[in-house]
Amino acid sequence: MQDIFVKDLAEHLGKEVRLKGWARNIRSSGKLLFIIFRDGTGEVQAVAFKPELGEEAFEEAKKLTLESSVVLTGVPKEHQKIAGQYELSVSGVKIVQIAEDYPIGKKEHGPDFLLSNRHLWLRAPKQWAILRVRHTVYYAICDYLNDNGFFRFDSPILTPNACEGTTTLFELDYFDEGKAYLSQSGQLYLETGIMSLGRVYDFGPVFRAERSKTRKHLTEFWMMDAEAAFVEHDENMAIQEGLIRYVIRTVLEKCDQELDILERDKEALIAADAPFKKMTHYEAVEYLRSKGSQITHGSDLGAPDELMLTEGSAVPVFIEKWPKEIKAFYMKRDPEDENLVLGNDLIAPEGFGEIIGGSQREDDHDLLLGRMQAEKMPIEEYQWFLDLRKYGSVPHSGFGIGLERLITWMTGIHHIRETIPFPRMIYRIYP
Ligand code: 4AD
Numbered sequence: 001m002q003d004i005f006v007k008d009l010a011e012h013l014g015k016e017v018r019l020k021g022w023a024r025n026i027r028s029s030g031k032l033l034f035i036i037f038r039d040g041t042g043e044v045q046a047v048a049f050k051p052e053l054g055e056e057a058f059e060e061a062k063k064l065t066l067e068s069s070v071v072l073t074g075v076p077k078e079h080q081k082i083a084g085q086y087e088l089s090v091s092g093v094k095i096v097q098i099a100e101d102y103p104i105g106k107k108e109h110g111p112d113f114l115l116s117n118r119h120l121w122l123r124a125p126k127q128w129a130i131l132r133v134r135h136t137v138y139y140a141i142c143d144y145l146n147d148n149g150f151f152r153f154d155s156p157i158l159t160p161n162a163c164e165g166t167t168t169l170f171e172l173d174y175f176d177e178g179k180a181y182l183s184q185s186g187q188l189y190l191e192t193g194i195m196s197l198g199r200v201y202d203f204g205p206v207f208r209a210e211r212s213k214t215r216k217h218l219t220e221f222w223m224m225d226a227e228a229a230f231v232e233h234d235e236n237m238a239i240q241e242g243l244i245r246y247v248i249r250t251v252l253e254k255c256d257q258e259l260d261i262l263e264r265d266k267e268a269l270i271a272a273d274a275p276f277k278k279m280t281h282y283e284a285v286e287y288l289r290s291k292g293s294q295i296t297h298g299s300d301l302g303a304p305d306e307l308m309l310t311e312g313s314a315v316p317v318f319i320e321k322w323p324k325e326i327k328a329f330y331m332k333r334d335p336e337d338e339n340l341v342l343g344n345d346l347i348a349p350e351g352f353g354e355i356i357g358g359s360q361r362e363d364d365h366d367l368l369l370g371r372m373q374a375e376k377m378p379i380e381e382y383q384w385f386l387d388l389r390k391y392g393s394v395p396h397s398g399f400g401i402g403l404e405r406l407i408t409w410m411t412g413i414h415h416i417r418e419t420i421p422f423p424r425m426i427y428r429i430y431p
């Protein structure tokens, strides 16, 4: 007999097959037993009918509990009531292990309980759908970059210095070398990679000791940093837009079923795949003030500002040309206004906030050094980074996507903590 997966049921209609997985739900009524069976690839309703299955096998099937593991044999059929769905007419049941008192039941559980049982919660249909969207988003990003001349270049996680300021660094003792820090972004290392490969990206966990207890912050999250030689500010944004729009299309194409499970408004995603809007930071502040906000020209945008800026917009909005004081030391000054830098944030619509931070990089040695001195950075520790501006410096740009922020937007879920298998937040590190 052939072992198959739930996803392939349609190809085996009318033939007896074997499936291996778990009972997500069980319901019985007289001579009938309905098992919602899942195997990782999908789920199907399996129907055991006592007169067909036989007394003994039926009694065995009735032992099944929530989340027990089981091997079912049966015949796949078209669902009697729902077109395009299938059912399994059960002909055999082999229990692998009986799960006693599965703690996650049908009643509502609070987020704290679910997070403490994250190792089990991952099996729930919505979590399954989110994990699959995560997989799709991850590979869509890689595919786009691979097809556009970028090479994977893995940056280190243990680093001797900060990339995004010193306030959110996780510090640890590093043998006789003093302190080391967990990477906040691979960007500075990627800048070395372009001098060898031209265009590079990394993709891995980064760490921020963020005190922020919001629905958009994790202390460990995944970032894709991309960097390209001879790419300037406008082209940098064009690459970001091309990449994000490719991700949207891929998710719509490959995750239709998952988006249904998550009750995601697909029309909103379809509408977001159109030319993105652009605003300078100055224009953004003017706009916000005209709407009654108290924000001033030298300040960063908060979550309510980001929401207001995208309200009524179906597409993401680039905020570019920021005051240099509120952006990182490595951003290139705007040749038209030395108080500004050629940085951009990309704000997702529907209140999902900043998904990308990027910029053209300062490629002039003395200007960069001056900026670092003004910020009282330890110059010796960044000598390697300054060297890049001494030996064949070129205009270059890059950006970093927060993977979980992007998944939160694609899935439309409320809180970022469900987009990563094991979320790390200031108040949680278990399990
Ligand atoms: O804007 P950020 O800080 O930019 C950088 O780190 C640059 N060095 C990237 C680069 O140019 N290569 O972070 C990039 C993105 C943000 O736009 C946001 O999506 C995400 O990372 N992010 C977080 N996601 C979850 N939790 C947090 N605490 C995050 N902080 C940033």
Ligand code: MG
Binding pocket: 345, 354, 356, 357
């Ligand atoms: Mg940012």
